[in-house]
Amino acid sequence: MNSSRAFLVWAAGVTAYLVAVTQRTTFGVAGLQATDRFDASASQLSIFTVVQLLVYAGLQVPVGVLVDRWGPRTLIVAGGILMILGQVQLAFAESVGAGIVGRLLVGAGDATTFISVLRLLPAWFPFHRIPVLTQWTGIIGQLGQIVSVIPFVAVLSTFGWEPAFLGAAALSVLAVLFAVIAIRDSPEAGSERSVQTLRETGASLAEAWRQPGTRLGLWTHFTIQFPGTVFVLMWGYPYLVRAEKLGEGPASVLMTLFVAVGILCGPFLGRYVGRHPLRRSTMVLAIAALIAGAWLAVLLQPGPAPLPLLVLLVIALAIGGPGSMIAFDFARTFNAAARLGTATGIVNIGGFLASLLSMFVIGVILDLLLGSGFSEGDLYALGSFRIAMAAQLVVLAVGVVNVVLIRRRVRRRMAEQGVVVPPVRDVIVRERARRREQKAARRRGGLGS
Numbered sequence: 001m002n003s004s005r006a007f008l009v010w011a012a013g014v015t016a017y018l019v020a021v022t023q024r025t026t027f028g029v030a031g032l033q034a035t036d037r038f039d040a041s042a043s044q045l046s047i048f049t050v051v052q053l054l055v056y057a058g059l060q061v062p063v064g065v066l067v068d069r070w071g072p073r074t075l076i077v078a079g080g081i082l083m084i085l086g087q088v089q090l091a092f093a094e095s096v097g098a099g100i101v102g103r104l105l106v107g108a109g110d111a112t113t114f115i116s117v118l119r120l121l122p123a124w125f126p127f128h129r130i131p132v133l134t135q136w137t138g139i140i141g142q143l144g145q146i147v148s149v150i151p152f153v154a155v156l157s158t159f160g161w162e163p164a165f166l167g168a169a170a171l172s173v174l175a176v177l178f179a180v181i182a183i184r185d186s187p188e189a190g191s192e193r194s195v196q197t198l199r200e201t202g203a204s205l206a207e208a209w210r211q212p213g214t215r216l217g218l219w220t221h222f223t224i225q226f227p228g229t230v231f232v233l234m235w236g237y238p239y240l241v242r243a244e245k246l247g248e249g250p251a252s253v254l255m256t257l258f259v260a261v262g263i264l265c266g267p268f269l270g271r272y273v274g275r276h277p278l279r280r281s282t283m284v285l286a287i288a289a290l291i292a293g294a295w296l297a298v299l300l301q302p303g304p305a306p307l308p309l310l311v312l313l314v315i316a317l318a319i320g321g322p323g324s325m326i327a328f329d330f331a332r333t334f335n336a337a338a339r340l341g342t343a344t345g346i347v348n349i350g351g352f353l354a355s356l357l358s359m360f361v362i363g364v365i366l367d368l369l370l371g372s373g374f375s376e377g378d379l380y381a382l383g384s385f386r387i388a389m390a391a392q393l394v395v396l397a398v399g400v401v402n403v404v405l406i407r408r409r410v411r412r413r414m415a416e417q418g419v420v421v422p423p424v425r426d427v428i429v430r431e432r433a434r435r436r437e438q439k440a441a442r443r444r445g446g447l448g449s
């Protein structure tokens, strides 16, 4: 395998993903201008994001199946074209309906990109490199948010709506060209693509779903991806500014900290997964416990939470982003290459489903508390936000219970195949013995020289 060729393919894939994340997040930062342009209420504007995420989540399985049939290159290019059409549509849209059609196209294009890029990795890289490269794919992709927040916002506020969204569409044109030129599905073209009838496709989908490792991935993604997504995409900023009274500057610093922690933790988690493949779900449960603990510590404060606790909360939520990439490692290692796209699509539904559910439930609780008079006329009162945010703990608990149950089934199946997961205590004893042995060998080497 030619490694510079492999890195070029990956670079084109990651560029496509970074640009997809930019397209995904452009509307979120254009809220004020969108209110003027479409003369829309806050709830009408939230429909734009909900429709986009629903289309994204709803297309994961069909897109996963198509990635296995047609290969990642075709899907990345098709997704890029859909996003170009969507952003051009939004650039010229003057009604809520026309704008929503634009976001729908963007959601559909975005849906094809991430799973296609992950599908490229096992085709081009040796097994031991994939966990870390999976993490880097996630990390670099998230930088697309920064493109939305800085250059896109600058163009939007200087030149206006149409140039900003047309400029965003132009980025996808470049990403599509790069993909067409650089991406090949595998070094031996077509080797892992499955040419299936519809019946075989259904069978392959059922097979991916029946594999408990796929469902372990789905529940992993469900459990630890959503708390960070809900915080960053919707409720975090109003919670920090309006309920915790943090001020816009410090709230923005915490949002930046969120991105930085995700970047710093990704490679560490990638190495951990590579070294301890039998302990991936233990890390998932540890991250879920950290998120639950941080939220409990913040929500149980009698008044506004002290800044260090909010920093701890943001760090815990941020670790959930790279942590959720472990889910795709489950999909990859428990499924044959020919149905990897399908399995990845199933897994990727988890986090987005939990995010949509939680975003909606938090909004409904805030509205109900306002309507009941509990919030005393302030939709974002601290007491109300506390109750609404606590609903996430229920979603988290549902996820954790499912991870624990499916993990049991996975381990039983592995034991039938002769792979027994040793107790953590035994692993620690063995690891200590290995370190002692290494130290002694170094000392012997030192004395000999």
Ligand SMILES: N[C@@H](Cc1c[nH]cn1)C(=O)NCC(=O)O
Pocket: 114, 138, 139, 141, 142, 225, 262, 320, 321, 322, 324, 325, 348, 351
């Ligand atoms: N877990 C995220 C990606 C991520 C990596 N680091 C922080 N977030 C994920 O599921 N991504 C899917 C997508 O389409 O973006």
